[in-house]
Amino acid sequence: MGIHWYILSALFVILAQRYLFRYFGMRGVGYTRNFSVETCFEGDRIEMVERLANRKFVPVPWLRVESLLHTGLKFESDSNFAVSSGDIYQNHRSLFSLMGNKQLTRRHSVLATTRGCYRLTSASLTFGDLFGMFSSWRSVPLNVELLVYPQPADRSLIQLPSRSWQGDITVRRWIVxxxxxxxxxxxxxxxxxxxxxxxxxxxxxxxxxxxxxxxxADYRLIVLLNVEDHAGMWEVVNNPELIEEGIRYAAAIMQYATEQGMETAFACNGHELDQPGEIMKVERGSGSEHLHHLYGKLAKLVIARALPFDAMIEQLSAEWEERCDIVLISAFMSEPIEREMAKLRSAGHSVDWLRIAGAEEVAAG
Incomplete structure (x- = not known):
């Protein structure tokens, strides 16, 4: 009789806790995730912060949080944070256990290895009882965005054209x-x-x-970036790292121009993350706030051609009524691009081509 009583009592406890955690386990439980900063540069180390709050007396025996993130963010190993990484995305899992009326914060070190816009839109929460008799899940919406700016290229490695907007300005152009x-x-x-x-x-x-x-002198600089890595390219970029270097060139030039007090505009025949099919264009502006706006645009730049480079130049040149210094950043030069450069010069603009050097050329130099 005693053994049967213990067995029945154990079954009652198991079933009772099953229904208790099933119906009350996730009530009053809140989960948030964000980054320690909203913006950073390539190579910066930041933190991803997870917060779990249990606002009721019933504990949470176990809770597993899973979500997808791009592999451009590298996580350090963590006993409570498992990462399964693929070529493009990685799945990361956190395991929690929390008593009633408690909250828990975890910080994970992250290395931002690649320029980009990283968004956390949702996380999957799986929970269950003490004995694993049941498990259930729900999706938690997140609205988190991290912009990783391109690291401006070392200016000493860039063969900049000899123009008045560089160095100590001694020659005044378009003097008023x-x-x-x-x-x-x-x-x-x-x-x-x-x-x-x-x-x-x-x-x-x-x-x-x-x-x-x-x-x-009224200084105006326009930086034009070509995401095509070779002449005759259709849609696919064969060497995205070469274009990434061109993006770093653009960041370095615009940073330098801002330091010189110049008004700077930017255009690229790639497209913004949220505007596929449209070229990226940033109107002229100056100052640190405008520079960070440019950095943000570069972070969201998708390396996919929205328009041939020469066609983009022809389309935009009609808008440039005032004479400007124009720098074309491109991995190659072609006859159509040269024709558009000649048209710009005939209209009074100063035009220079800055060739993107591959990694092997930079090392050799």
Whole structure:
């Protein structure tokens, strides 16, 4: 009789806990996941933070969290964090156990190895009872985005064209008189406005004197990036790493131009992550905020041709009414591209080609 009682009691406990955890196990349980930063550069080490909260007295015996993420983020080994990695995506799993009215935070070290936009849209939560008699799952929506900016290329490795927007600016191009910058006085010349007369200097010298205004240059730079890695390319890029290097070139040039106080625009015949089929175009701007906007666009750039490079130049050139410095970043040069460059020069623009060097060329140099 005693043994039967123990068996019946054990069965009752097992069944009771099964129904208890089945109907109350996930009530009051919340799960969130995010990154320690919203933006970073290639090669930066950041953290992915998981938070689990149990807001009821019934414990959570075990909870497994699974989700997919691109392999561009490399996770360190962790006893509570298993990673199964493929060529493009990796599946990672976390195992939790939490008492009632408790919360738990885990931090996982992540190395951002590749430029890109990494999004966490959902996670799958699998839970069950103490004895594994049942298990169930539910999907938790997430809205997390990490932008990994391209690491600007080493400027010493880039053969930049010799233009006025580099180094110490000594040659002024497209010079215009600045009405707010007065550097002295000079003799009146026919055509000078009487509003510019310096009456104090005129009275002192006995001859008509006008304000001498200094000159400033209006610097405008347009960076054009070609995602085609060879002439005659259709849709598929054979050497994506070569184009990634071109993206780093673009980041370095735009960073340098911003430091020089130039207004910078950008266009590429690839497309943005959320706008397939459309070329990427960023209007002219200046300052650090505009530079980070450019970095964000580069992070979301998809290396897939939306338009032939020469066709993109022809399409955009009609919008460039003011003369600009234009830098073409491309792995190759072709006759159609050369024709478009000649048209730009005839319109008064300064145009240069910056060839993307492969890894073997950089090493040899």
């Amino acid at each position: 008189e600045d009405p707010f910058y007065i550097s002295g006085v000079r003799e009146y010349r026919p055509g000078d406005s009487f509003r510019s007369v310096n009456w104090s200097a005129t009275a002192r010298t006995g001859s008509l004197q006008v304000h001498r205004r200094d000159f400033t």
